[in-house]
Amino acid sequence: MGDNRFLPRDVATTGAERREGWFVGSIDQGTTSTRFLIFNGAGEPVASHQMGFDNKHAHSGWHEHDALELLQTVETCIEKAVEQFVADGHDVSRIRSVGITNQRETLVLWDKNTGEPLHNAVVWPDTRTASMVRELKTWPGADKVQELCGLPLSTYPSSVKLVWLLRHDKAVKQAYDEGRLVFGTVDSWLIFRLNGGNDCADGPIHVTDATNASRTMFMNLRTLQYDDTLLSFFKLDRAKIILPKIVPSSHATEFGALARGPLKGVSIAGCLGDQSSALVGQCGFKPGQAKNTYGTGCFLLYNVGTEPVISKNGLLATVAYDFGKGQKPVYALEGSIAVGGSGITFLQNNLGIVSSPKEVDSVARTVPDNGGVYFVTAFSGLFAPYWIDDAKGTMFGITAHSQKGHFARATLEATCHQTAAILDAMATDSGHALESLAVDGGLSNSDLCMQTQADISGIPVDRPFMRETTALGAAVAAGLATGVWESLDDLREVNREGRTVFEPQIGKDERRRLRAKWEQAVEMCRGWIREDLDGPSS
Structure with missing residues (x-):
């Protein structure tokens, strides 16, 4: 799981001195660009890099991303931001952990055996499912769905995108029938691959946090676990699909650690969907x-x-x-x-x-x-x-x-x-x-x-004067898990100046x-x- 990048013994480890000495990275993977920012203990960005990528619109209403391209932009942004961080005289060993914030509802499906995507990522605003949503609203139990998961039936959630692909994509349907279909949102996909995918020493890490899971329509809003009633409504067999484990948004070990690159061994310790992350960052x-x-x-x-x-x-x-x-x-x-x-x-x-x-x-x-x-x-x-x-x-x-x-x-x-x-x-x-x-x-x-x-x-x-609040929220989640901040009280002065x-x-x-x-x-x-x-x- 990595060494959590404990600091050298000569670095102060109490209160404000500790926060001043440590840094937290933040992967901000959005709909049109990917960024990596490094924040200090005061919540100030000290280095960053941003990249765009291709948004694919093969048909009217379709919106897709290449999941491997998303991963590549994340790894490049980490590399370039760390180069800037080091060039400015900082020590990489002081980056305590990394958080992830991401576009929500976007669906990524991959093969359990190969770890490779089975289809382009279907992005949250994609509306190809509009007619299917009207159909779903007529199914038995449709009136009880929102009470369980908090979301109405619409084109946005990951669930309806999955049902559409099971109907229309042969490779996805075959993987489902053979029990090797892995389901994830963008956070799950990135965490899986950043840990080394199927080659991770501790086995593939397939997790998500509750903020992202709550956008799938599969999670019970009260138990924070997958709900059999919801899965049955969408006619899904849990034995045929591999869903990510739902874990807290802030955790020192559940999200694993970066398997390669300039931050190899640094813990991924926070994960929040982008809008939740902005609320935390504020x-x-x-x-x-x-x-x-x-x-x-x-x-x-x-x-x-x-x-x-x-x-x-x-x-x-x-x-x-x-x-x-x-x-x-x-x-x-x-x-x-x-x-x-x-x-x-x-x-x-x-x-x-x-x-x-x-x-x-x-x-x-x-x-x-x-x-x-x-x-x-x-x-x-x-x-x-x-x-x-x-x-x-x-x-x-x-x-x-x-x-x-x-x-x-x-x-x-x-x-x-x-x-x-x-x-x-x-x-x-x-x-x-x-x-x-x-x-x-x-x-x-x-x-x-x-x-x-x-x-x-x-x-x-x-x-706020510093408006990178979405990225800051993911850094806060990671920093809380790895001791940069001990509690929410430590965050009272973060991003308050100006x-x-x-x-x-x-x-x-x-x-x-x-x-x-x-x-x-x-x-x-x-x-x-x-x-x-x-x-x-x-």
Whole structure:
């Protein structure tokens, strides 16, 4: 399992001195790129490397990755980041452990005998299963699935991707029938191969953590174990498929150690799905704390404490993190917004209102308010908490006096209104009053957007100076397992310096008026898609 890279005897091993002397690596494997970052004990990145890779779209709605290419980018990023780390005068022996954070729901299948992929990884946004999902919703027991696993039947989870491949790919079906089909999400695949695959001295390491397992629809949200009822619903025979062992998100030995490269022998000691990792990186450890990652879309996670909450308002229930050591797992409610930063890209590429995303603030500030313009950015319908699939992007309130600045503001406000609606649903479902919203991701760089978010939500918006929070979360999980930090109390000051807090600057009446007008716009965009007028393929 590796030597856990204990430090030389001359390195201090108490309190702040220990944290100052040790470092933690973080593999951040995302949908469009892979990164490896090295953090110090204060949670500051000191070295990093990033690589893109091919996103494959062989057919409409298909989205795949080459699983071996994902592995290769991880190993290259580790190598290059360590080169930088050493060039800056650091000692590799002081890298205590490595954590992994990854795109969730993406499915990787490989052969038990060869350790080689049986198919391209099927990526989380892939929608080839849409018609099959409609079928699954008619199966006996479909109404009980979400209560057990926290997720509704949709195209996202790994389960429906697996069922589709069993129906349509001969190699996958044959491996299943012969009992050599290995199932995993990206974390499981990377951990298996980084440990040496089938050549690992202690035998193949096939594990996942509860945050990733909770996105498969196979895990019972309360027991954190695979549920026979769920597996039976998907008509899977446990004797024919090899599922990864579910372990805590933070553990010194369960994830093994790197088998080769410049960090050979260093423990892999943390594993978190990317959105959970961002919540941990934001130190969202108390019920009522929430984070929003403003990327292409937006993902909100809301800490609800040690009991899962099954949403009655269109949200997902998931595991926030499980740090083991006798502690109860912590759960979250999750909501997503389809259009975040991609709305700014639309302003740039489709309307020419800004020449780069960085310009959106300056253009928006050319006017004092939205001028009555509301932009419902339902390019592919609306996600949580509305779940309107017959809407299209719609602008309301345009007059002869509407200017570029009004459209820019309306685009920013669309993301903020949807975020506020999700936060309201989360507070209603959980019963926890919302304290503040921690933010990260590209669009969080917009001061105007973050101030607007505070105004519309009526709560402080807390933006860290160091915004690599997703990678930091995985490092935290690994560091907690290997003594870099002893407890969550040690993390109170991590990434606290230089934070910007945006306080609400409008009153309740104005906030209520703005929210009501947005909700009016949402209601008016319903029903735009009509098969009798548009045809079934619109």
